[in-house]
Amino acid sequence: MPAVNTVLVVGSGLAGTATAIHLADRGVAVDLIEIEPDVAAVGSGITLQGNALRELRTLGVWERVREKGHGFDSLGLRAPDPDGTLLAEIPDARTGGADLPATLGMPRPDLARILHDRAAAAGVKIRFGLTATALRQDGDGVDVGFSDGSAGRYDLVVGADGIRSAVRRMLGIELETRPTGMGIWRAFGPRPASVTRTDLFYGGPCYIAGYCPTGEDSLYAYVVEDAQDRSALTPEQRLATMRELASAYHGPWDDVRATLTDPSRVHYTWFETHVLPAPWNRGRVVLIGDAAHSCPPTLAQGGAQALEDAAVLAELLLAADTLDADLWTAFTERRVARATAVVEASVQLGQWLLDHEQGDVPGLMGRIAALVTEPA
Numbered sequence: 617m618p619a620v621n622t623v624l625v626v627g628s629g630l631a632g633t634a635t636a637i638h639l640a641d642r643g644v645a646v647d648l649i650e651i652e653p654d655v656a657a658v659g660s661g662i663t664l665q666g667n668a669l670r671e672l673r674t675l676g677v678w679e680r681v682r683e684k685g686h687g688f689d690s691l692g693l694r695a696p697d698p699d700g701t702l703l704a705e706i707p708d709a710r711t712g713g714a715d716l717p718a719t720l721g722m723p724r725p726d727l728a729r730i731l732h733d734r735a736a737a738a739g740v741k742i743r744f745g746l747t748a749t750a751l752r753q754d755g756d757g758v759d760v761g762f763s764d765g766s767a768g769r770y771d772l773v774v775g776a777d778g779i780r781s782a783v784r785r786m787l788g789i790e791l792e793t794r795p796t797g798m799g800i801w802r803a804f805g806p807r808p809a810s811v812t813r814t815d816l817f818y819g820g821p822c823y824i825a826g827y828c829p830t831g832e833d834s835l836y837a838y839v840v841e842d843a844q845d846r847s848a849l850t851p852e853q854r855l856a857t858m859r860e861l862a863s864a865y866h867g868p869w870d871d872v873r874a875t876l877t878d879p880s881r882v883h884y885t886w887f888e889t890h891v892l893p894a895p896w897n898r899g900r901v902v903l904i905g906d907a908a909h910s911c912p913p914t915l916a917q918g919g920a921q922a923l924e925d926a927a928v929l930a931e932l933l934l935a936a937d938t939l940d941a942d943l944w945t946a947f948t949e950r951r952v953a954r955a956t957a958v959v960e961a962s963v964q965l966g967q968w969l970l971d972h973e974q975g976d977v978p979g980l981m982g983r984i985a986a987l988v989t990e991p992a
């Protein structure tokens with residue numbers, strides 16, 4: 617008997633949907649609620665590292681992910697010079713195992729659709745346009761009020777509702793989410809033939825300029841600058857700003873920039889970070905994924921860490937008979953140090969750039985690759 621029979625998962629991102637699939641596959645009744653009206657509401661692309669792919673394979677969606685995405689095994693470092701000179705080609709660690717690519721880019725809506733289809737097939741009851749408005753727990757369960765006026769009672773509530781988690785707020789947890797000092801311009805668009813893997817350009821007018829192929833016909837490109845208030849810009853001004861910043865980068869960037877013509881595809885976000893100190897649960901309510909720990913995407917590990925939280929939580933819930941302190945201790949031991957190390961390393965990589973300091977980037981990346989190569 618699992619430790620829980622009924623579970624409410626709040627938030628249908630990677631952490632929430634993966635948790636729901638793992639539990640529903642083993643007979644747990646799972647309700648999954650999502651505040652957005654539709655699965656494919658969020659655009660852009662995502663870089664998935666090998667350890668994320670390993671989790672997606674365990675979830676039974678690897679073949680579909682492979683078909684939709686674009687896998688690759690090396691990282692290019694290029695100079696911000698008139699030729700975009702290739703300085704180095706670094707083999708990427710295959711952190712998910714030798715039989716999976718080191719890295720795979722894919723459009724976020726496709727990944728969300730694949731996971732949602734899988735969750736529905738597993739028997740997860742998914743409801744869109746809905747959130748939890750009240751949580752009250754006792755020794756045996758959690759009473760939940762929903763935004764449509766309905767109510768339910770569950771053995772466990774999983775708060776997987778992202779960086780600004782409402783569940784975290786309802787638990788009364790104060791957690792400072794801090795800007796790291798960088799802002800990123802991102803654009804999703806067509807992939808020129810010259811882009812076959814991620815290349816990073818350090819220096820020039822931006823800290824980092826790069827791109828990631830996300831499929832046969834698509835990529836996302838990005839430039840990272842000092843965080844600033846860009847909210848007053850019109851979509852056309854946003855496009856012009858990103859094109860201007862990117863004009864210092866050449867080689868394949870020339871082809872990418874030529875495709876940067878659609879203002880609706882350009883987005884600007886600040887990098888932010890937080891880590892919730894252990895424990896991540898309050899009684900029968902637990903926070904996972906970005907709700908508990910959030911890193912800037914300098915290592916592209918946020919998705920992987922969310923998927924790992926889901927896998928470890930579900931494994932422990934399915935192996936135990938009761939939801940007790942031992943289970944939460946085991947969850948803390950397996951997840952908190954690992955996710956914290958990833959967040960701290962991701963922040964450090966950006967901080968070295970902000971400080972114009974020559975940090976030990978290969979050493980740090982090697983250490984994190986070794987850590988996440990170990991199963992979660």
Ligand SMILES: Cc1cc2nc3c(=O)[nH]c(=O)nc-3n(C[C@H](O)[C@H](O)[C@H](O)COP(=O)(O)OP(=O)(O)OC[C@H]3O[C@@H](n4cnc5c(N)ncnc54)[C@H](O)[C@@H]3O)c2cc1C
Binds near residue numbers: 629662800885912913
């Ligand atoms: C600019 C940027 C680029 C990034 N790039 C990468 C990358 O390339 N690779 C990578 O691995 N990671 C990347 N990340 C990080 C990654 O996106 C996150 O770590 C990951 O998506 C976390 O998954 P999650 O399921 O915890 O949260 P989320 O993906 O945020 O999902 C939370 C879900 O909960 C829903 N929700 C929110 N509030 C409520 C509510 N009150 N009720 C119900 N539902 C709610 C949201 O709509 C959402 O669907 C990036 C992050 C940023 C900011």
